[in-house]
Amino acid sequence: MNFQVRAVLLDIEGTVAPVDFVHKKMFPYVLNALDLFLQEAWETDELGEVLALLAADAGNSSVVEWLPTSSESQQQTFVAHHVRELMATDQKLTGLKQLQGHIWKDGFDNGQLQAPLYPDVVPALTAWKNLGLELHIYSSGSVAAQKLFFGHTTEGDCLHLLSNHYDTKVGGKKEVASYQAILTDLNRQSNQPIRPEDLLFLSDIPEELAAAQGAGLQAGLALRPGNTPVEQDHPFYEVSTFDTLTLSLPSSS
Ligand SMILES: [Mg+2]
Known part of the structure; x- marks a missing residue:
């Protein structure tokens, strides 16, 4: 299939990587590494910031108010x-996300x-980039987690292939407005206007593709x-x- 596009927007899970990597590998890694990470990072500013966020997310005005007055190890x-409770109930709170990010960074850094x-x-991706196409990521995983992911793949560091990263800060992946916001952002950076049809979105979720198509993008379903x-x-x-995807730049550009 030949698509004439100037850029590709890629989903991660189920599209470029196995759909269960986050749930089968990344979340269990956090659960396994958590106790040791807390011990080793307890006095650091990095963890201090996370604790303040966790305390705030739990409705407290400070870490001191939140933590029990007991020994460090009990805290x-x-x-x-x-x-573990937040993760068991799949909470998406800022403090939890930041803590997971620190633990994942350790895990990716130590291999x-x-x-x-x-x-x-x-x-x-290499061939498409060499043709002059720009490659962008749109995933529900945070931009920080996306960068860790592509910086430490089985094929090495792939960040150099990618231009922009988007997460759900631009909106949900099943909403037309999110794709419009991404287009607006891409156009802000480009000296040549990018039309909706210049962008191909690849994802494993038909509802996400329908939203992208609603914004005028081209769309392909990853199986x-x-x-x-x-x-x-x-x-x-x-x-x-x-x-099986042959991409080329529109003849006008
Ligand atoms: Mg997906």
Whole structure:
């Protein structure tokens, strides 16, 4: 399939990497590393900032007000228990996200975490970039987590392939307005106008593609091993490997 586009917007899970990596590897890594991380980082400014956010998220005005007056190790146990509860109920709070980010950074830096990209991804992205296309990421994972992910993949550091990263700060992935906001942002940086149809969005979720299409983008449905099968009829071109996608710049540009 040939798409004439000037840029590609990529989802991560289920599109360039296995859909369960975050839940099967990244979240369990936090749970395993949590106690030791709290012990080792307890006195650091980095953790102090996280504790202040966790305390605020839990409705306290300070860390002192939040933590029990007891030994350091009991306070660490209290924090660890609280964090495990937040994660068990899949909370998306700022303090929790920041703590997870610090622990993931350790894991990616020490090599215990490595982001698994499908083997066709880096060759395709490299070829597209060499053609002059810009490559951007839009994922529900935070921009900081996206950068850790692409900085430490099974194929090495891939950040140089990517231009912009977007997370749900621009809005939800099933909302048309989010794709309009991304286009506006891309146009702010570009000296040549980028039309909606100049952008191809690749994702494994038909509702996300429908929202992108609603904003005028082109859209392709990633069908990767382990993805939830798409039952409903959909109008999107199906992509089981990026090898089958031929991208070229619009003839006008
Ligand atoms: Mg996805």
